[in-house]
Amino acid sequence: MTFEAPIQRLIDELARLPGIGRKSAQRLAFHLLAVEDEDAARLATAITEMRREVRLCGRCFNVTDGDECSICRDLRRDVALLCVVERAQDIVVVERSQEFKGRYHVLGGAISPIEGIGPDQLRMKELVARVDDEKVEEVIVATNPTVEGDTTALYLARILKPLGIRVTRLASGLPVGGDLDYADELTLGRALAGRQEL
Numbered sequence: 001m002t003f004e005a006p007i008q009r010l011i012d013e014l015a016r017l018p019g020i021g022r023k024s025a026q027r028l029a030f031h032l033l034a035v036e037d038e039d040a041a042r043l044a045t046a047i048t049e050m051r052r053e054v055r056l057c058g059r060c061f062n063v064t065d066g067d068e069c070s071i072c073r074d075l076r077r078d079v080a081l082l083c084v085v086e087r088a089q090d091i092v093v094v095e096r097s098q099e100f101k102g103r104y105h106v107l108g109g110a111i112s113p114i115e116g117i118g119p120d121q122l123r124m125k126e127l128v129a130r131v132d133d134e135k136v137e138e139v140i141v142a143t144n145p146t147v148e149g150d151t152t153a154l155y156l157a158r159i160l161k162p163l164g165i166r167v168t169r170l171a172s173g174l175p176v177g178g179d180l181d182y183a184d185e186l187t188l189g190r191a192l193a194g195r196q197e198l
């Protein structure tokens with residue numbers, strides 16, 4: 001069943017979003033049709049402004065509205081400590097634990113031969129350059145507790161340890177097979193404190 005063209009167009013767009021099925025897309029579209037004009041306009045503006053204003057930090061590839069993100073600009077951060085994550089949204093997860101005082105590096109994903117993602121598709125070269133430039137002493141690998149995340153961690157250990165860098169991985173206890181953000185702050189704090197050498 002299809003709806004009038006303008007409604008169907010929105011349903012189709014919403015259904016392309018992660019975690020939104022056909023039913024949810026329909027419900028959202030009809031909800032947006034029923035709300036006040038200014039409520040719908042606020043949503044549209046928020047999307048447009050986010051797309052216009054947010055870019056990637058020139059240093060760590062976190063999201064930011066300036067040249068460098070607020071974490072890289074924070075002079076109280078320990079520059080000798082670098083936490084490597086797959087996605088920018090994982091930084092918030094580690095930050096919530098309040099256990100980490102270093103800076104971050106966003107890889108942009110994890111090594112996955114099945115999906116054709118190798119080290120060259122990730123920000124590995126940028127990481128190696130930073131480790132050298134910024135006198136990093138320890139790299140904590142906080143990739144997802146998945147096969148791809150583990151493969152990426154081992155690869156990082158192989159390229160960074162010969163440079164004299166301590167490479168550690170978050171301790172087990174994280175929900176295996178899922179995203180980092182399935183972990184609550186207490187579990188993540190413990191995983192950070194109990195991190196193990198690779």
Ligand SMILES: [Zn+2]
Pocket residue numbers: 057058059060061062068069070071072073
């Ligand atoms: Zn940054």
